[in-house]
Amino acid sequence: MNPPVSEVVAITGTPGTGKTTVAKILRERGYTVLSVNELAEKLDCIVGEDEGCKIVDVERLREKINSVLPNGIVFLEGHLSHLLNPKKVIVLRCNPLELKRRLESKGWSEEKVLENVEAELIDSILVEALELCDEVYEIDTTSLSPEEVANAIEGIVSGENVEKFRPGKIDWIAIVEDYIDELIRH
Numbered sequence: 001m002n003p004p005v006s007e008v009v010a011i012t013g014t015p016g017t018g019k020t021t022v023a024k025i026l027r028e029r030g031y032t033v034l035s036v037n038e039l040a041e042k043l044d045c046i047v048g049e050d051e052g053c054k055i056v057d058v059e060r061l062r063e064k065i066n067s068v069l070p071n072g073i074v075f076l077e078g079h080l081s082h083l084l085n086p087k088k089v090i091v092l093r094c095n096p097l098e099l100k101r102r103l104e105s106k107g108w109s110e111e112k113v114l115e116n117v118e119a120e121l122i123d124s125i126l127v128e129a130l131e132l133c134d135e136v137y138e139i140d141t142t143s144l145s146p147e148e149v150a151n152a153i154e155g156i157v158s159g160e161n162v163e164k165f166r167p168g169k170i171d172w173i174a175i176v177e178d179y180i181d182e183l184i185r186h
Contacts, residue, residue, distance in 0.1 A: 006069040009157060010081035012129065013092035014120040016102040018141045018149055022092070023077035025150040032070055036078025039065060058083045073157060082129040088137070089129040090153055093170050095142040096121045121172050130167060137165040 011019050020035075027033040037054055040046050045061040046054050062084050082089045094102070096117045103113040119125065129136045139152050155161045 006066070006071055006074045008069065008084070008086040008088075009073060009075050009153075010084065010086035010089045010129075010133075011075055011077045011092065011153065012079055012082040012089060012125055013141075014094070014099065014116050014125060015079060016099050016106070016116065017092035017094040017120070018146060019077050019079070019092055021146045022141075022149045022153065023075065025146055026075055026153065029150070029154075031073060031075055033075040033077055034069075036061075036076055036081050036084070039068065039076075043068065056080055075153075079125065082125065082133060082136075086133065088135045088156070089133045090156060090165075091126045091129055091136065091138045091167075092149065093126070093138050093140050093142075093172075094120060095140075095175060096172050097175075098142050123170075123172075126167060136167055137162065138167050138170055139165055140170050 011023060013019055023033045023035070036056070040054065040056040040061050043061060043064040045057045045064065047057045048055040058080055061080075065084055076084060076086060082091070099120050100113055100117045103116055108116075126136070126138055137156050139149055141149050144152070152161070152165065156165055
């Protein structure tokens with residue numbers, strides 16, 4: 001008889017899309033949720049810091065992480081989680097205009113805000129996840145409550161409504177172009 005194994009589900013996305021908030025809700029619902037940053041610290045995989053953000057040696061963390069994962073479904077939360085060989089990846093997305101507002105409200109520097117808004121606009125994390133993983137989903141968190149996002153994640157993990165969250169339905173470029181056109185007309 002084979003021992004139970006971990007089924008790792010990455011919750012990833014650009015900073016400000018709601019990963020930490022949703023992870024807290026999933027944890028309160030009884031799921032095992034591990035923070036990539038906390039695991040990186042615990043496993044001695046932090047190699048520096050940049051503007052208050054920890055720099056993680058992802059390769060070293062990837063090598064060490066299986067030694068600490070419990071059996072069953074394990075959610076890995078963090079914008080690097082899709083790089084850690086998960087079975088499924090759920091990319092949280094947010095309209096870049098709303099994301100800019102969220103990051104500014106956190107007191108982030110203009111440079112870091114723009115860097116992250118650009119990453120969201122060009123689907124940076126989604127593209128990386130699609131290159132590395134076979135099972136990738138995306139959820140637009142812009143107008144959903146954190147509870148609704150947690151419900152969507154539970155549905156994906158249980159196999160319900162997965163088609164609704166297949167990648168390719170979110171197009172920020174078109175939305176931003178419409179916004180710019182509206183500004184020009186007024």
